[in-house]
Amino acid sequence: MSILIYAEQQNGKVAKSAKELASYAKAYADKTxxxxxxxxxxxxxxxxxxxxxxxxxxxxxxxxxxxxxxxxHAQMVAQAADQQGSGLILISDxxxxxxxxxxxxxxxxxxxVSHVIGLPEDGGNFTVKRKVFSNKGxxxxxxxxxxxxxxxxxxxxxxxxxxxxxxxxDFKPEIDKxxxxxxxxxxxxxxTGKVSLSDADIIVSAGRGLKGPENWGMIEELAEVLGAATAxxxxxxxxxxxxxxxxxxxxxxxxxxxxxxxxxxSGAIQHLAGVNGSKNMxxxxxxxxxxxxxxxxxxxxxxxxxVVPNLIEKLKAFKNQ
Amino acid sequence: MRILFLMSSVPDTTxxxxxxxxxxxxxxxxxxxxxxxxxxxxxxxxxxIKEKTGAxxxxxxxxxxxxxxxIRKVLAIGADKAVRIDADPLDSYFTAVQIAHYINNHDEFDxxxxxxxxxxxxxxxxxxxxAGMTGKHFINAVIGLELKDNNAVEVAREIxxxxxxxxxxxxxxxxxxxxxxxxxxxxxxxxxxIMMARKKPLEVLPAVEATVKTKIDKFEKPAPKGAIxxxxxxNLDQLIDLLHNEAKVI
Numbered sequence: 001m002s003i004l005i006y007a008e009q010q011n012g013k014v015a016k017s018a019k020e021l022a023s024y025a026k027a028y029a030d031k032t033x034x035x036x037x038x039x040x041x042x043x044x045x046x047x048x049x050x051x052x053x054x055x056x057x058x059x060x061x062x063x064x065x066x067x068x069x070x071x072x073h074a075q076m077v078a079q080a081a082d083q084q085g086s087g088l089i090l091i092s093d094x095x096x097x098x099x100x101x102x103x104x105x106x107x108x109x110x111x112x113v114s115h116v117i118g119l120p121e122d123g124g125n126f127t128v129k130r131k132v133f134s135n136k137g138x139x140x141x142x143x144x145x146x147x148x149x150x151x152x153x154x155x156x157x158x159x160x161x162x163x164x165x166x167x168x169x170d171f172k173p174e175i176d177k178x179x180x181x182x183x184x185x186x187x188x189x190x191x192t193g194k195v196s197l198s199d200a201d202i203i204v205s206a207g208r209g210l211k212g213p214e215n216w217g218m219i220e221e222l223a224e225v226l227g228a229a230t231a232x233x234x235x236x237x238x239x240x241x242x243x244x245x246x247x248x249x250x251x252x253x254x255x256x257x258x259x260x261x262x263x264x265x266s267g268a269i270q271h272l273a274g275v276n277g278s279k280n281m282x283x284x285x286x287x288x289x290x291x292x293x294x295x296x297x298x299x300x301x302x303x304x305x306x307v308v309p310n311l312i313e314k315l316k317a318f319k320n321q
Numbered sequence: 322m323r324i325l326f327l328m329s330s331v332p333d334t335t336x337x338x339x340x341x342x343x344x345x346x347x348x349x350x351x352x353x354x355x356x357x358x359x360x361x362x363x364x365x366x367x368x369x370i371k372e373k374t375g376a377x378x379x380x381x382x383x384x385x386x387x388x389x390x391x392i393r394k395v396l397a398i399g400a401d402k403a404v405r406i407d408a409d410p411l412d413s414y415f416t417a418v419q420i421a422h423y424i425n426n427h428d429e430f431d432x433x434x435x436x437x438x439x440x441x442x443x444x445x446x447x448x449x450x451x452a453g454m455t456g457k458h459f460i461n462a463v464i465g466l467e468l469k470d471n472n473a474v475e476v477a478r479e480i481x482x483x484x485x486x487x488x489x490x491x492x493x494x495x496x497x498x499x500x501x502x503x504x505x506x507x508x509x510x511x512x513x514x515i516m517m518a519r520k521k522p523l524e525v526l527p528a529v530e531a532t533v534k535t536k537i538d539k540f541e542k543p544a545p546k547g548a549i550x551x552x553x554x555x556n557l558d559q560l561i562d563l564l565h566n567e568a569k570v571i
Contacts, residue, residue, distance in 0.1 A: 114443060194482075
């Protein structure tokens with residue numbers, strides 16, 4: 001019996017999320033005497049997954065399938081699950097995987113759980129912890145169906161190396177490719193070069209405390225020093241200081257980096273709803289009463305226009321050691 | 322043209338989340354319910370299309386009688402009629418079965434608009450399950466939609482790092498979010514709308530028999546955060562030390 005993971009790629013390289021899925025799958029596989037198999041399309045470095053416990057990669061080399069289409073990829077994963085006899089299938093929470101997930105759940109007739117944050121619990125039935133109420137609660141959710149589909153919350157389990165010997169197979173599923181016509185991609189707008197919010201280990205975010213769009217230079221510089229992505233609060237996206245793609249919050253993006261740095265952001269509940277999956281939060285704000293200080297791990301009370309340039313200098317020195 | 326708006330009623334964002342009955346149930350006491358924030362963008366888009374094309378707009382909710390005040394807000398914003406399927410939305414699969422049954426047994430809907438995810442149970446899957454059960458086209462994380470001639474529709478979906486434009490055709494189900502319309506365009510009920518809503522039909526239908534594929538055994542609150550470590554602004558070396566050696570993030 002094997003646990004199946006849906007491995008995504010970026011520019012042909014296995015995505016970070018796939019390594020986290022593999023780590024989770026391997027940990028559970030070891031407990032239950034199973035193997036971990038990965039399925040994906042266009043994985044040029046498929047063998048990199050062996051390092052994380054995957055013993056077989058079903059890699060689709062068909063050119064059409066290298067472009068994501070939720071329906072085509074759902075067919076691909078369903079066929080892999082069928083071929084491998086997998087009862088447990090794992091996907092990430094990327095935009096693509098979330099889109100594909102419910103289509104796949106319907107195909108597999110699988111009980112489907114999202115925002116999963118832990119391995120299945122010990123005990124008789126199959127129960128996992130998941131985040132609910134926008135991260136303000138945890139629900140122990142039992143999956144009652146034979147086939148089970150879990151969508152892992154990003155950065156909740158971690159990436160663990162557990163090397164095994166493995167093989168890569170040229171997987172040739174039967175796919176109805178008319179779905180690429182039904183959903184015809186006419187254009188893709190993607191910011192190249194910049195670190196994307198969904199992948200970033202560190203995010204530098206700023207809000208109204210910066211007083212104007214002309215002051216964002218130091219935010220971008222801090223992000224550059226840290227190799228971080230930039231984000232912002234809703235008010236500054238709404239008034240056009242920053243692009244909407246940077247808006248993090250309840251109706252914006254949900255992020256879960258290792259470190260979220262909030263500068264000149266008070267910490268309204270709607271903002272926290274987007275960032276409380278972060279492993280660590282650092283708040284820099286002039287107002288000691290700012291609600292964010294109650295939610296964060298580290299804080300500096302001070303004028304951002306002094307603290308941030310100072311921090312940039314010190315970080316540059318630190319990185320040069 | 323017929324538009325179906327799938328509405329979730331969720332606790333307002335500022336609600337305190339607690340559990341009762343030995344942590345097996347969500348504590349509803351004192352909770353204010355609202356239209357799910359992601360749904361609101363889809364509702365405003367539906368109203369814009371309705372005003373442009375004369376489309377009929379129906380709002381559908383799977384819920385107990387407790388959701389009716391929220392459903393009436395949607396009627397007040399301008400939907401023509403409402404349908405409540407009388408059931409507790411036990412899990413996403415159960416809820417999808419109810420919605421799919423309604424869709425499959427009524428006059429065709431050209432556009433079915435849901436929110437990307439409801440902010441209570443954060444499933445984000447009912448819309449796609451309904452698409453599977455009804456055979457209709459489906460696109461998720463929709464941040465733009467333009468109806469074209471001959472049932473064609475151009476949709477923008479959010480992808481990691483940007484957006485993708487897709488051309489497809491009606492009938493279409495979407496999981497919508499902010500971007501479908503701008504924040505400042507969001508409709509709210511006005512007095513006239515509230516008055517008119519009282520005369521609009523709110524049909525209550527029984528649920529069809531369906532199983533569940535998941536169930537919640539118990540809840541808990543996340544572990545409380547430890548006290549924040551405040552660092553003096555003149556001692557940023559200490560901050561870097563904490564981030565490097567303690568948090569291990571740099």
